[in-house]
Amino acid sequence: MADGDKNRRTQARPRRKRLLRWLVGLPLAFLVVTTLQVIVLRFVDPPFSAFMVARQFEAIGDGDFGxxxxxxxxxxxxxxxxxxxxxxxxxxxxxxxxxxxxxDAIEKAREHNQRMVERAEKRGTPVKRLRGASTIxxxxxxxxFLWQGRSWVRKGxxxxYTVLIETFWPKRRILEVYANIVEFGDGTYGAQAAARHFFGKDASRLGPEEAARLAAVLPAPRRYDAGHPGPYVQRRSNAIQRQARQIGGAAWLHSLD
Structure with a gap:
């Protein structure tokens, strides 16, 4: 009986060691892979984004093979x-x-959304236009890097990735990548594709009004149309142009150098 117990304890030790290696190795591998991923993309322009891939699979799932x-x-x-x-x-x-x-923006958004929820509850109507506070x-x-949806895992x-980007990329690179991968219309990603699709011109020739209209459709580019803006996009576009002038216009970009 004693020999059997001893054999079981002996066999258990390698299993515990393997488990410990996994518990230590997996987080370490994740840290290394994600850090290298961000460092590489500091210098290499991404050929696609996770959102582009997800949208392609979504279209296939809907039978839209074209x-x-x-x-x-x-x-x-x-x-x-x-x-x-x-x-x-x-x-x-x-x-x-x-x-x-x-x-500060997170706290203001929280207070604003709380007011919107309370008003909606009093009226007995759905909550509309909650404010987000995500940075660029x-x-x-x-x-x-990620998928659409809401979960604690994705937010984590x-x-x-935000910490890694801010650590290894300069602000100009962050803004450059964002301007190239953000969706401005269904399947239209980045400044160049949007400028061509909505205005028939190169991204280098966008005017202030056109640029503001592109920014105005975010974060709902499949709902709003920068090429044929409705009243909401027009109002938001005008406000964005005023705000752009207030922060310094084109000269503001020099603050990132």
Whole structure:
């Protein structure tokens, strides 16, 4: 009996060691792989994003086998300054100063959303237009590396990739990648594809109004149309142009140097 117990203990030790190696090795491998992934993309322009791949599979699942994404990379200096400035004015005016997370904006969004929920409950109507507080860094991480949807796992990964991006990429690179991978229309990704699709011109020739209209359709580019804007996009576009002028216009980009 004693020999049997001894043999079982002997056999259990290798299993515990293997389990320990897995528990230590998997997180370490994740840290190494994701860090290298972000470092490489600091210098290599991404040929696609996770959102593009997900949208392609979504189309296949819907039986739309002819679906193709429109995407063409352009360096930041090949994009009219009005577009990146409009993106910042519309979505993240503290972009140059924060380190990936805008905690003041998060708190303001929380307070605003709480008021909207309370008003909706009093009226007995659905809640409309809750305010988000994701920074451009967070949105770049989400679009480039992750999947759509809401879960604590995805939010945790988004936060991790945001930290990596802010650590290893300069602000100009973050804005450059975002301007190239963000979806401006169904299957239309990035400044160049959007400029061609909606305005029939190169991204370098976008004017302030056109750039503001592209920024205005975010974060619902499949609902709104930058080429044929309705009243909401028009109003938002006008507000974005005012905000872009207030933060300094094209000259603001020099603050990222």
């Amino acid at each position: 679906y193709r994404s429109a995407y063409a990379w352009r360096d930041l200096d090949q994009i009219a300054p009005a577009l990146p400035v409009s993106l910042v004015a519309a979505e993240d005016q503290n972009f140059a100063g924060h380190h990936g997370f805008d905690f 860094s967070q949105q770049t991480a989400k679009n480039l 990964l988004e936060a991790w």
